[in-house]
Amino acid sequence: MSVSRRSHFFPQSSWKWRLSSSNSSVIPGGLESKLEDWHACHAFPSVIHQELLHLSLIPDANVGENERLIQWVGKCDWEYCCTFTTPDPALASEHIELVCEGLDTFATATLNGQQILQSDNMFIPYRVDVKSHLRAAEQENELIIIFESAVKKGEQLEQEYGARFSMMRDKKRMHMRKAQYHWGWDWGPVMVTSGPYMPVYLETYTSRISDLHVITKLADDHSYAEINCEVTLSGSPVRDASLELSLIDQAGSTVSQTTFPISASSTIKLPTPITVASPKLWWPHLQGAQHLYTATARLLISSSTVLDTHSTRFGIRTITLIQRPLDSAPGRTFLFNVNGRDIFIQGGDWIPCDMLLPSISRSRYYSWIRLAQRCNLNMLRIWGGGIYESEDFFDACDELGILVWHDYAFACGDYPTHPSFLENVHEEAEAQTRRLRNRASLALLCGGNEDFMLADWAHEFGRKKIEYDHDDTEGPFLDTDFPQREIYLKILPKVAKYLAPSIPYWPNSPWGGSETANDPTIGDTHMWEVWHLKQLPYQQYKNLSSRFVSEFGMHGYPDMRTVLIFAPNEEDRHPQSKAIDCHNKGHGAEIRIARYLAENFRYSNKLEDFVYCSQLLQSEAYGYALRDWKRKFGGKGKEECAGAIIWQFNDVYPVTSWAFIDYYLRPKPAFYTIARAFAPVSIGIERKPWSRWIDEDKPREGEIPHFKLFAHNTSVEEVKAKLKIEAWDMHTQKKIDFAEGGRDIILTAGCNTELGELGNPESLTEESLVVLCAKLLDSDGKVLSRIVNWPEPYRYLRWPKDTKVQVNVSKDEPDWDAVTLEANFPVKGCFLSLDHTQDGADALEPIWEDNMLDLMPGERLIVRVKERHDRAVQIRFLNDWEL
Known part of the structure; x- marks a missing residue:
């Protein structure tokens, strides 16, 4: 991990934490007396909702409508208290610091009755020298941290500084440096948490290494790399001190080790860069290996006594953002280049994976990132309304090759710009940029989410139209209609350039146009003409692309097992129940999802059928978008679209949303469609006319469809393949023979090829x-890629009553089973699952190598599954309930 390892570190494990309410005026009747007492903390780090849930004092917000019953918690003040003995060795140190890595959010700390700290920013770690406040060795100390209600503080700040404007949820959120999603979003509940959500501990030292920054410079031909290191010291100057710096490769071999004397300066630079010959590079997933090096700095006195040690992992790689003119299209590219190679970004937008941040384990983070890898993603975009992600998250991304686009913590807001707020933002940005900058996976730092777009749309929300020069990046900004540019165009880029000069900075997402931040020819865009805004058919994604799509999405219900968790009562198990709506947070989402379903499919109102059809809808929409946009990545000068990031990758709690993996890490059917579209080799079909829709009040009749083929090769080498065509006429119920079947083709490396x-x-x-x-x-006849294209809309199609899918299961390898599928007629959306009613089966999540498949008559498809454990294979396909 990219963290320090120090010998003078006294962890919180021996501290005894307890909690109590600090005011009872808003506590529901019957709970006041219980919450006035002290309760031992169940876990630490901690947030109050997690503790109250463990004590059975609040119901689980993941279930039913319980969210409505726990809103009082965020309106209370809460008190955390712990006792600990003064470590005898600590008192001999010159500095004894209390370290609070994260306090959520308005916190006042006292130690033995004396105030030592006040916090108003959950993203700033705090260090306080407490040597003079500690009692004698082995005596007991009392640390109390009072967390004021963020709801109450928000009301006070709103009165002091005025109401703000918000695109999403409670506008009080923008007055404070607290994770914005805690106030609710269109995919998550309102849960205004508080508490010491990150570690609290003592650290003692005379002089310590507070930071180790590694800067790599890779030769163009990759023959060598230069490594520069900058070490920052804190504490008291030491005489006769030296610094030992070593580089270790992933196999544990020492690449370099050097020791040199240091002066009293707090910042020490390596006298001469370290040259690494034939370096082992870090590559994104599907582009190469993810080799990581470790840099270790040791602070020595008399060449033998170690005062402190600090280690960090890093990768040797270059990541650049390229904006250059296109051959035959307006604007410029928005293109990520890694180690000299242009790559198409295959991404997902990441939101926090839980409302209760301390509950997210390291293994859970790794499970999420492994799913990203399985789905053939190469980037996650950390959305600005959440948190600055954890060391565990970045460890997983570094090791598994997932690039990270990281927003600073701003989203959909008209943030204040008074001096104390801007100073707070600056301190936050410095702390988090220092923490993240060594990460091999860190590809972009971005100023925030949709803040420029909000300014562009202000008049559409009934506010005065905001006039500003989109091309002005210099300012001054504070006395204009759009003063927040001071944050995105001055404070944040200055911090990023100074602290992380090798990481590209982008002012906001979206951003780039001279007339609108959401310009499809410049920069990145959020493409919401489908689902939001005009609510266009998803089949039109081809015409809605941009140079880089950093958000787009389509709703789909989660796994049926997840639905049954948030709809536990039988009377709520229909698509229009209050419990179902409570777990769909988008305003008007229930109307939109019904509309898109009605436009495309015949479906029943039985919950299981409705859930399946929504999942098929999402799967189809994502397939259209990804195939069509990857097609626009045609090589140098033809990168009309250089990336697609799906809103969204994950969920924060059990909910119907745009995510393609639900809260319990259960892949939705769209997961498999995305994996196929993002596979190293993928094939696509364009049908003209694309459907049998009624267009502009005129029936489309008398047109015979024509088909164009294209394929994308993500790999670094050209691919030779044979094209095979199979077709069926649902009108005549007969096979169709196309002459082109059997043609040999060559796919150029790293781009699309028209066939x-x-x-x-x-x-x-x-x-x-x-x-x-x-x-x-x-050459061996193995299928590299496969796609089935259908006449649409599916609601017009009729399947024969005798349509059948035959399923056979056999053992393939010790841990894998093979499921063979055969159909007597074309079948749409064949989704496989296991019988989870069997004993203990629900805890065993199967791993399907592929799923959500279209079947052709006479074809045998084999799908492998792991962790079946003799459970029966179940199957759903479109309209099977009508056959």
């Missing part, structure tokens, strides 16, 4: 309903 238009056989007529399957096979 041309298929010539239609004479058997096609105006009545034909062609289901077309295209495959790419390697």
